[in-house]
Amino acid sequence: MDTWQNRGIFAARLLLLATALLLCGGRLCAQAQNTCLDCHGALDPPLQLTEQQFSNDIHAQKGLTCASCHGGDPTKADMDAMSKAAGFRGKVERKDVPELCGRCHSDTAFMRKYNPSLRTDQFSQYKTSVHGRLFAKGDTKVAVCIDCHGVHGLRPASDARSKVHPLNIAQTCSRCHADSAYMKGYSIPTDQFARYSSSVHHDALAVRGDLSAPTCTTCHGNHGAAPPGVDTVKNVCSKCHAFQEQMFDKSTHKAAFQSAGLPGCVVCHGNHAISHPSDEKLDAGPQAVCMRCHTPGDACDRARGDMLSGLMRLDDSIKTADKVLGVAESSGMEVSQARLDQDQARDALTKARVTIHSFKPELVEHDIQEGVKIAAKNLQAGQAALAERDYRRKGLGFALVFILMTVLGLFLYIRQMEQEAPKS
Amino acid sequence: MLTRGRQWLNQRFHWDDLIGPLKKKTVPIHGLSYWYFLGGVTLFLFMIQVGTGILLLLYYRPGANEAFESVQYIMTRVQFGWLIRSIHSWAANLMILTAFAHMFSVVFLRAYRKPRELTWLSGMLLLFLAMGFGFSGYLLPWNTLAFFATKVGTEITGQVPFIGHRLMVFLRGGEDVTGATLTRFFGFHVAVLPGLTTLLILIHLALVQYFGMSVPPGVETRWKSSPGQVREMKFFPNFALRELMAWYIALGVLGAMAAILPWELGTKADPFAPAPAGIRPEWYFMFMFQTLKKIPAKVWFADGEVVGILVFGAAGLIWTLLPFFDQAGRGRGRKFFMGAGIFALTYIIAMTVYGYLAK
Amino acid sequence: MKTEEPARIQPARRRLVEVLLGGGVLGSITAFFYPVLRYLIPPPVADLGSDEVVACKVGDLKPNSSKIFRFGTRPALLLMAADGEYRALSAVCTHLSCTVQYCNDLHQVWCACHNGLYDLNGRNISGPPPRPLGSYAVHVRGDDIVVSRKREG
Numbered sequence: 001m002d003t004w005q006n007r008g009i010f011a012a013r014l015l016l017l018a019t020a021l022l023l024c025g026g027r028l029c030a031q032a033q034n035t036c037l038d039c040h041g042a043l044d045p046p047l048q049l050t051e052q053q054f055s056n057d058i059h060a061q062k063g064l065t066c067a068s069c070h071g072g073d074p075t076k077a078d079m080d081a082m083s084k085a086a087g088f089r090g091k092v093e094r095k096d097v098p099e100l101c102g103r104c105h106s107d108t109a110f111m112r113k114y115n116p117s118l119r120t121d122q123f124s125q126y127k128t129s130v131h132g133r134l135f136a137k138g139d140t141k142v143a144v145c146i147d148c149h150g151v152h153g154l155r156p157a158s159d160a161r162s163k164v165h166p167l168n169i170a171q172t173c174s175r176c177h178a179d180s181a182y183m184k185g186y187s188i189p190t191d192q193f194a195r196y197s198s199s200v201h202h203d204a205l206a207v208r209g210d211l212s213a214p215t216c217t218t219c220h221g222n223h224g225a226a227p228p229g230v231d232t233v234k235n236v237c238s239k240c241h242a243f244q245e246q247m248f249d250k251s252t253h254k255a256a257f258q259s260a261g262l263p264g265c266v267v268c269h270g271n272h273a274i275s276h277p278s279d280e281k282l283d284a285g286p287q288a289v290c291m292r293c294h295t296p297g298d299a300c301d302r303a304r305g306d307m308l309s310g311l312m313r314l315d316d317s318i319k320t321a322d323k324v325l326g327v328a329e330s331s332g333m334e335v336s337q338a339r340l341d342q343d344q345a346r347d348a349l350t351k352a353r354v355t356i357h358s359f360k361p362e363l364v365e366h367d368i369q370e371g372v373k374i375a376a377k378n379l380q381a382g383q384a385a386l387a388e389r390d391y392r393r394k395g396l397g398f399a400l401v402f403i404l405m406t407v408l409g410l411f412l413y414i415r416q417m418e419q420e421a422p423k424s
Numbered sequence: 425m426l427t428r429g430r431q432w433l434n435q436r437f438h439w440d441d442l443i444g445p446l447k448k449k450t451v452p453i454h455g456l457s458y459w460y461f462l463g464g465v466t467l468f469l470f471m472i473q474v475g476t477g478i479l480l481l482l483y484y485r486p487g488a489n490e491a492f493e494s495v496q497y498i499m500t501r502v503q504f505g506w507l508i509r510s511i512h513s514w515a516a517n518l519m520i521l522t523a524f525a526h527m528f529s530v531v532f533l534r535a536y537r538k539p540r541e542l543t544w545l546s547g548m549l550l551l552f553l554a555m556g557f558g559f560s561g562y563l564l565p566w567n568t569l570a571f572f573a574t575k576v577g578t579e580i581t582g583q584v585p586f587i588g589h590r591l592m593v594f595l596r597g598g599e600d601v602t603g604a605t606l607t608r609f610f611g612f613h614v615a616v617l618p619g620l621t622t623l624l625i626l627i628h629l630a631l632v633q634y635f636g637m638s639v640p641p642g643v644e645t646r647w648k649s650s651p652g653q654v655r656e657m658k659f660f661p662n663f664a665l666r667e668l669m670a671w672y673i674a675l676g677v678l679g680a681m682a683a684i685l686p687w688e689l690g691t692k693a694d695p696f697a698p699a700p701a702g703i704r705p706e707w708y709f710m711f712m713f714q715t716l717k718k719i720p721a722k723v724w725f726a727d728g729e730v731v732g733i734l735v736f737g738a739a740g741l742i743w744t745l746l747p748f749f750d751q752a753g754r755g756r757g758r759k760f761f762m763g764a765g766i767f768a769l770t771y772i773i774a775m776t777v778y779g780y781l782a783k
Numbered sequence: 784m785k786t787e788e789p790a791r792i793q794p795a796r797r798r799l800v801e802v803l804l805g806g807g808v809l810g811s812i813t814a815f816f817y818p819v820l821r822y823l824i825p826p827p828v829a830d831l832g833s834d835e836v837v838a839c840k841v842g843d844l845k846p847n848s849s850k851i852f853r854f855g856t857r858p859a860l861l862l863m864a865a866d867g868e869y870r871a872l873s874a875v876c877t878h879l880s881c882t883v884q885y886c887n888d889l890h891q892v893w894c895a896c897h898n899g900l901y902d903l904n905g906r907n908i909s910g911p912p913p914r915p916l917g918s919y920a921v922h923v924r925g926d927d928i929v930v931s932r933k934r935e936g
Contacts, residue, residue: 212878212897212911240911242898332686334500340856347882350896392506396683399814403676406807410669412800418662479822489834489932493855501826504818672811 034074035081036066049152056153062114069100097144098123098135125223132224141182148172164222167206169215170196192216195273203276214240219271233271234264241265247357279315282308282356306361310368311352317375318345324382331389338381345374449633449659454643456533460663461670462526463632467625468671469519472678473557476512477614484564486610488603491566492692499689510682516558518678520708523554524772531746531765534758535638541747543631546624548744553621558706560613566606567690572703574609575601580716583729584737602695641758704779711775712736714782743768835931838871841923849885854930858882859919861930864903865890871930872905873917883916892916 034054041050054060065074071087073080082088092100102123104110111120122145126132131142148164155162163172174193176182183190196202196216204213219236220227228236238245248254248264257264263271268281268289280287282304284296294300322342328335348371355364433439451460483502485494498505527547530536536544563574578601582592597604639647647654657663705713715736719728742749750761838852838861849862851874858874862885872892876883881896891908892901899910906915919930 210878210911212913238898240897243895332684332688334496334506334689336496336689337856344882350881354895392683395814396679399679399811400676402807402810402814403672403679404807405803406811407669407672407676409800409802409804409807410665410672412796413804414662414665414669416797416800417665479819482823501828503821503824503826505822507818508822675811675815 034065035077036070036072036074039078040066053153056155058154058156094140094144095135095138097146098126098132101145122223125221129221129223129225130227143176147176166211166215167209169217170202173216192272195270199272199274200276201274212240230261230263231258233266237265243354244357247355247363251357251359253359277353279308279311279353282311300359303359303361307356307364310361310365311349314345314349314352314368314371314375317372317379318342318349321345321375321379321382324379324386328382328385328389331386333385333389335382335385338378338385341374341378341381345371345378347371348374445633447658447660449636450656451637451659451663452639452643453655453657454639456640456643459529459533460637461667462522462529464667465670465674466519466522466526467629468674469515469522470621470625472515472675473512473519474618476508476515479508480512481614486564486607488566488606488693491564491606492689495565496689499686506686507679507682510685510687511678513687514681514685515678516561517707518674520554520558523551524708527551528765528769531768532762533638533640534750534761535640536747537638537641537750538747540631540635540638543628543635544747545744546628546631550621550624550628553617553624555708557613557617557621558708560609560617562706563606563609564613565690566693568693568697568700569690569703571601571693571695572699573705574605575699576703576713577705577709578605580713580729580733583727583733585730585734600695707776707780710779711772714775714779717779835929837927838921838930839928840926841928843928844869847887847890849887851882851884852930854919859930860885860892861921861928862892862903869921869923869928870903871919871921872901873919875916876912877907877914877916878910878912 034051037049037051037054040047042048059068066072067074067081067086067088069092071089072082073086073088075081076083076086082090105118106120106123108120111118126145127136131144134142135144150163157164157166159165160167162168170193177188178190178193180190201214204210205215217225219233234245234248244265256262257267269277278287281289284291290300290304294304321338325335325338325342329339348367352364352367352371355367358364430439451457480498483494483498483505485491495509498509500506502508530544530547559574559577563570578592578595581595582588584591593599595605595608596602597608704710712732716729716732719732721728723731746761750757836852836854836859838859839850844850844861844863846863846867847865849860851858851860853859854871854873860872860874860883862870862872864870872883874882874884876894876896876899878894878897878899881894883892883894883899883901885891886893889900890903892903892905893899894901894910894912897911899912900908901912901916902908904915905918907913918933920933922929922931
């Protein structure tokens with residue numbers, strides 16, 4: 001062992017051993033030993049799953065391995081890991097997915113160890129949903145857990161990159177529900193996503209980023225997803241639009257819609273393509289909703305006309321006050337308080353529009369009167385500002401007259417003085 | 425009665441001897457005499473500033489919580505508060521304009537030559553003080569534009585090599601622009617700067633009195649060769665009355681601007697809101713600001729902004745020491761300094777206009 | 784500034800100059816000092832700054848009732864809880880800036896626009912509002928209920 005060559009060979013072997021030990025040791029210190037990824041990380045899709053991809057999964061982060069769902073022995077190397085004796089089951093069939101996930105997620109005692117506040121009724125809710133009921137009859141085309149939540153790179157719903165984060169849910173549902181080829185054979189339309197994307201709720205959620213705005217699951221439920229019934233759709237809307245529902249409940253339309261089997265709010269506002277409401281709904285044009293049922297010339301038509309004219313009156317008075325305030329502002333007058341008070345007038349207009357749902361013109365008129373009073377006060381403030389501006393200009397004119405007199409007087413005095421006596 | 429008063433003063437202060445030189449003071453008359461008014465108009469505007477400033481002090485409250493509201497109060501509740509405040513804001517701008525015009529007229533009329541070097545020096549210092557007044561006063565209403573303009577302005581100061589950061593912290597009263605900055609600027613604006621300015625004005629006026637009015641070189645040579653051609657007028661009362669006319673006209677202009685174009689209030693500054701688009705400094709800083717914007721990020725090995733600041737610093741220093749460079753007086757030296765003056769004026773005007781037109 | 788030949792000035796001309804100059808100076812000085820003198824007189828409404836506001840008088844509010852008042856430029860809500868304690872909150876809903884109100888049946892603050900609910904400390908407990916309502920300090924000063932901004936630290 002004394003030759004340099006022998007020493008070199010010895011050193012190389014030592015180095016190799018050290019590296020191997022280090023690598024093994026390193027792997028032992030990893031989250032949980034998951035030899036599956038050693039091979040599957042190098043395979044081609046669909047069998048490919050790299051360590052990096054799996055590390056995004058909430059289950060991996062909590063210490064679960066491939067074997068937790070697929071069975072087998074994650075500590076063994078190579079094909080020994082896929083041992084039937086250790087319970088390896090390979091790819092999980094779609095028809096087995098909900099039960100597999102439910103094995104843990106419906107076990108309250110088990111889930112308490114990881115996240116005590118997570119619900120554990122997803123599977124039982126699923127069974128009541130349209131997806132779950134069709135699934136029970138053997139339809140595997142319907143959504144199962146992994147279709148919405150993903151698999152292997154599953155993120156919690158609070159993660160903005162998750163497929164079930166509020167901002168992404170509509171997209172996730174549309175993957176099937178907007179695919180007319182996939183949805184062939186089912187008796188529901190496939191235009192919901194397109195309609196929703198044009199709605200005011202989508203605008204609030206996706207454009208303005210208001211996470212409280214509704215998406216598919218807000219009205220349909222998530223695990224127990226089903227369309228709200230005709231008589232109960234207004235309960236869904238009233239979760240946020242409580243005031244409108246209160247008004248509607250005390251109105252004549254409630255009984256009328258119920259006996260006609262009409263789905264409440266949806267009749268006038270639609271369900272998916274809920275556009276920003278405008279006063280044109282009360283008018284007689286293409287957007288008109290009242291005249292779809294009511295006869296022109298009857299008492300209801302007249303009431304509609306009264307409410308509409310009241311709204312237009314208030315809108316007009318707000319706009320007039322705005323205009324005058326604008327002129328005052330551009331002349332340099334200070335009208336910021338009145339400008340702010342205009343917000344209150346606009347609030348009154350919003351309130352009046354909500355009160356329409358009582359279908360009682362006198363209630364609407366009450367709100368309109370309040371708004372008109374505020375707008376009138378602001379108009380007065382604007383006019384006072386203009387009057388003050390004119391007063392200032394008159395005062396300026398007055399002062400300028402005297403200044404000019406003085407300047408002229410000085411000029412003539414100087415001339416006069418220098419005519420009589422030389423300058424130097 | 426006036427004679428009795430004079431006698432009383434004479435018995436105590438040798439009044440006649442004191443004002444004798446003033447009575448003898450003359451102002452040369454030539455084609456360019458109109459430029460002599462500018463200095464007096466600047467002084468008049470400064471006096472207007474002191475007057476309206478003291479009046480504003482009766483109602484203004486420094487402090488981030490109250491400043492904006494107190495200015496709003498002055499503009500909306502105090503009788504003629506809008507007038508006093510708008511005059512103060514307009515006169516500030518007008519004063520800096522006339523100060524610049526006065527400075528450039530001195531350059532083009534070569535009035536800074538020996539023996540008037542110190543007059544020029546005190547005048548340049550006054551110009552810097554005036555711009556300091558403008559910068560500190562601009563922040564006092566504590567509105568959004570002023571807040572961010574101050575932020576940017578002090579940020580640029582922080583780029584000066586070596587002392588920049590300390591200078592910035594000194595100006596801001598901390599690392600950021602806060603209520604502490606407002607308090608500090610208020611102190612500068614109503615105490616430090618007025619004190620220094622009053623002192624310098626007295627020195628400047630004393631020097632002007634001592635040396636008399638300068639005459640442009642061409643006229644000077646002409647008068648030296650033919651003394652009969654010398655034309656002058658007495659300062660009191662002839663020139664003084666004309667000066668009074670100029671002051672009255674300035675007052676009329678101020679009143680008109682205050683009534684027809686009142687100074688705006690803006691919105692209250694919110695340090696946590698993002699900066700609005702289009703922040704820019706007041707017009708008298710615009711040429712420097714626009715230059716710094718246009719300098720590429722790197723000039724050779726140095727940071728572009730730092731190079732810009734150093735160049736402006738050097739230019740300002742050389743400009744202040746102009747009389748000491750321009751000893752020759754005539755010939756090529758004269759053409760060079762005239763050229764430098766024209767270049768400086770053109771550059772300032774062009775960059776200011778550019779700054780406003782560019783978005 | 785040309786030198787003219789010395790000449791006798793007509794008395795009428797002299798009068799004109801006197802009138803112009805005298806009247807002009809007098810008028811302009813009046814026009815200057817009139818605004819200044821008016822300025823010096825303090826206006827009837829003293830400026831309270833934006834730090835505190837007198838919301839109402841003691842006894843104006845009964846337990847379990849509220850009042851909307853203006854703090855600075857925005858609306859604020861002063862409420863007296865059922866136990867008699869005063870609370871002052873910003874009345875601007877943190878969802879879409881509607882003005883909130885106190886519900887004396889729910890003993891909570893409610894926003895009519897989208898059914899948002901806040902507790903008496905301003906914390907958002909239900910509905911769309913993403914953040915709590917800002918709160919102010921309330922002091923009783925003699926007969927006045929004074930609402931002021933909270934001091935830092």
